[in-house]
Amino acid sequence: DAGITQSPRHKVTETGTPVTLRCHQTENHRYMYWYRQDPGHGLRLIHYSYGVKDTDKGEVSDGYSVSRSKTEDFLLTLESATSSQTSVYFCAINPGAGGYTFGSGTRLTVV
Amino acid sequence: AQTVTQSQPEMSVQEAETVTLSCTYDTSESDYYLFWYKQPPSRQMILVIRQEAYKQQNATENRFSVNFQKAAKSFSLKISDSQLGDAAMYFCAYRRAMNRDDKIIFGKGTRLHILP
Numbered sequence: 001d002a003g004i005t006q007s008p009r010h011k012v013t014e015t016g017t018p019v020t021l022r023c024h025q026t027e028n029h030r031y032m033y034w035y036r037q038d039p040g041h042g043l044r045l046i047h048y049s050y051g052v053k054d055t056d057k058g059e060v061s062d063g064y065s066v067s068r069s070k071t072e073d074f075l076l077t078l079e080s081a082t083s084s085q086t087s088v089y090f091c092a093i094n095p096g097a098g099g100y101t102f103g104s105g106t107r108l109t110v111v
Numbered sequence: 112a113q114t115v116t117q118s119q120p121e122m123s124v125q126e127a128e129t130v131t132l133s134c135t136y137d138t139s140e141s142d143y144y145l146f147w148y149k150q151p152p153s154r155q156m157i158l159v160i161r162q163e164a165y166k167q168q169n170a171t172e173n174r175f176s177v178n179f180q181k182a183a184k185s186f187s188l189k190i191s192d193s194q195l196g197d198a199a200m201y202f203c204a205y206r207r208a209m210n211r212d213d214k215i216i217f218g219k220g221t222r223l224h225i226l227p
Contacts, residue, residue: 033214040120042202042217058214090156092215098144098163098206100215102156 003027006091006103013110019078021106023091025071031094032074034058034066036087037105043090049074081110113138115205117218124193125226131178132188132221134203140164142208145179145186146215150200159201162186164208190223198225 004025013019023032030051035043035058045058047066055066063085067075078085088107092100114137124130136145147159162170162179169177174191190197200220207213 035217040219042115042219044217045214048214088154092156098161098208099146099148099158099204101158105154105156107154 004091004093004101004103006089006106008106009104010107011109013081013108015082015110016080019081019108021076021089021091021108023074023076023103025074025093027093027095027101028071029093029095030071032068033092033094033100034064034074034076035090035092036060036085037090038087046076046089078108081108083110086110113140113205113207113216115203115216115218117201117203117221119221120219121222121224123224123226124190126193126195128193129189129191130193130223132190132201132203132223134186134188134218136184136186136203136205138184138205138207140207140209144206144208145177146204146206147175147177147186147188148202148204148217149197150202150220151196151198156202160188193225195225195227197223199223 007022033048034046044060049055049068065077091103116135143164145162149157149159160172178187202220203218206215
């Protein structure tokens with residue numbers, strides 16, 4: 001979707017290194033979310049934000065932190081990447097019509 | 112806690128035929144949304160159809176329709192005249208409608224194969 005972009009699209013990193021994924025929206029929506037997708041698990045919520053500097057944990061938040069200093073940007077940080085964090089990460093915005101709009105995802109591989 | 116269950120990890124259907132994907136959910140809420148998302152090999156998450164729980168009429172979008180059974184907590188997706196482009200992972204999802212910040216909960220997905 002043109003209103004939400006994620007970067008990078010792919011990343012390979014080493015165990016123990018910090019990693020930051022970026023989500024940028026041009027829609028000025030208040031609510032933003034980070035999910036991870038793994039085979040057999042569907043999408044699971046990591047963290048979400050309901051405004052600048054307002055964030056909260058989802059069901060799989062251990063090992064992740066987030067920041068939102070501007071409405072348009074929502075960053076997801078893996079403080080010290082582990083192999084269990086190899087996954088596809090999706091950012092989403094809530095336009096208010098019930099469903100979310102998703103970014104195109106980041107495939108992260110931790111080796 | 113709300114849960115969403117998709118009991119069919121994979122399904123196959125012949126091109127031009129009709130297929131139904133199953134989804135059940137558990138909630139004590141009376142007002143909520145239900146969704147079907149499609150994820151093709153491109154990885155993009157695409158909203159296929161949405162149902163509001165207070166509406167008795169089943170939602171329809173072209174070849175996609177749902178069978179919403181609120182009492183049974185069932186929300187199946189029917190794809191008519193299946194096309195090769197329908198091959199994808201399909202996720203059933205739920206969201207409480209009480210607050211704007213209620214989060215979407217996803218099922219584990221059903222991978223749909225279209226046989227030419």
